[in-house]
Amino acid sequence: MEATGLLKRLLELPGGDQLLRCIQCGTCTGSCPMAEAMDYGPRGLFALVKGGDIEEALHSNTFWFCASCYYCTVRCPREILITDQMYAFKRLAIEQGIKPKVSTLQMYTAFHETVKEDGRLSETKMMRKFLLGSPKDLIKNTSMASLGMKLLRRGRMELKGESVADPDKFRVMLSKARTISPEKDEITSMDSGGAA
Ligand code: SF4
Ligand code: SF4
Numbered sequence: 001m002e003a004t005g006l007l008k009r010l011l012e013l014p015g016g017d018q019l020l021r022c023i024q025c026g027t028c029t030g031s032c033p034m035a036e037a038m039d040y041g042p043r044g045l046f047a048l049v050k051g052g053d054i055e056e057a058l059h060s061n062t063f064w065f066c067a068s069c070y071y072c073t074v075r076c077p078r079e080i081l082i083t084d085q086m087y088a089f090k091r092l093a094i095e096q097g098i099k100p101k102v103s104t105l106q107m108y109t110a111f112h113e114t115v116k117e118d119g120r121l122s123e124t125k126m127m128r129k130f131l132l133g134s135p136k137d138l139i140k141n142t143s144m145a146s147l148g149m150k151l152l153r154r155g156r157m158e159l160k161g162e163s164v165a166d167p168d169k170f171r172v173m174l175s176k177a178r179t180i181s182p183e184k185d186e187i188t189s190m191d192s193g194g195a196a
Contacts, residue, residue, distance in 0.1 A: 001096065006054045010092050015084025019046040028072035028082050033121050037107075037130075038062040042072055042082050045089070063089035064100035067111050069121075106130055116174060119164030 001009070011017040022043070029041025039060040040048060048057040066086040073083045093099075110130035115121055164170050 003052065003054050006058065006092065006096070007049065009095070010049070010054065010088060013088040013091055015081050016088035016092075018080045018082070018085045019049055021078045021080055022046045022050070023078060025077060027075050027077060031071040031075050033069060033071065033123055034065045034067055036123060037127065038065050042086070046085075058089065058093050058096065058098055061101050062086075063093070065107060067108070116171065117167065118162065119167050119170035120162060122162055 009016075011020075024043055024047060026041075026043045029035050029043040032038070032041055035041040040057070040062050042062065045057050045060065045062045048054070048060075063086040066083065068083055068086070070083050073081055076082055107130055110126045111121070113129055114126040118125070
């Protein structure tokens with residue numbers, strides 16, 4: 001499909017037209033815990049589309065790496081439902097047969113395990129789990145590894161992860177939540193090509 005057709009389709013998907021309101025303030029990318037691993041942060045993704053390069057946007061890893069944490073959505077001054085927009089990108093990519101460059105399941109699993117262990121997200125720990133759990137992605141993503149080294153050198157990333165005050169209590173709470181709604185813990189049911 002041509003760029004104009006792709007844009008038309010994106011805009012008609014649920015949440016797909018939200019990016020038109022973006023003022024490029026960068027709050028979303030500054031808030032996003034996954035931004036370091038993304039080819040473009042949410043702001044950059046929207047800039048690509050508004051600049052007419054929807055093909056590049058669709059071939060980026062940005063929306064595949066979105067962990068649906070909603071940080072960006074609650075902070076956007078234009079009240080753009082950015083997380084919904086990420087789903088619209090995923091849906092369009094799937095429709096176009098575009099697959100993620102790295103294992104999305106591996107990324108989700110690393111995110112899930114890190115939060116489960118510490119009660120909060122440590123980007124360093126999550127990326128360590130992700131890359132060690134997926135050596136082929138580590139080889140493919142040498143640029144990501146070198147970015148990680150730069151961030152460490154500049155003190156922008158800590159090797160030691162942080163956790164909530166009492167991780168044991170947090171895990172008890174998670175177990176309780178699972179007994180109430182066991183189907184919500186089905187992270188392993190997400191497939192690498194079609195995470196919704
Ligand atoms: S926070 Fe909202 S307005 Fe700002 S760049 Fe992100 S999407 Fe655009
Ligand atoms: S919802 Fe996705 S894009 Fe938004 S802050 Fe979370 S991971 Fe980043």
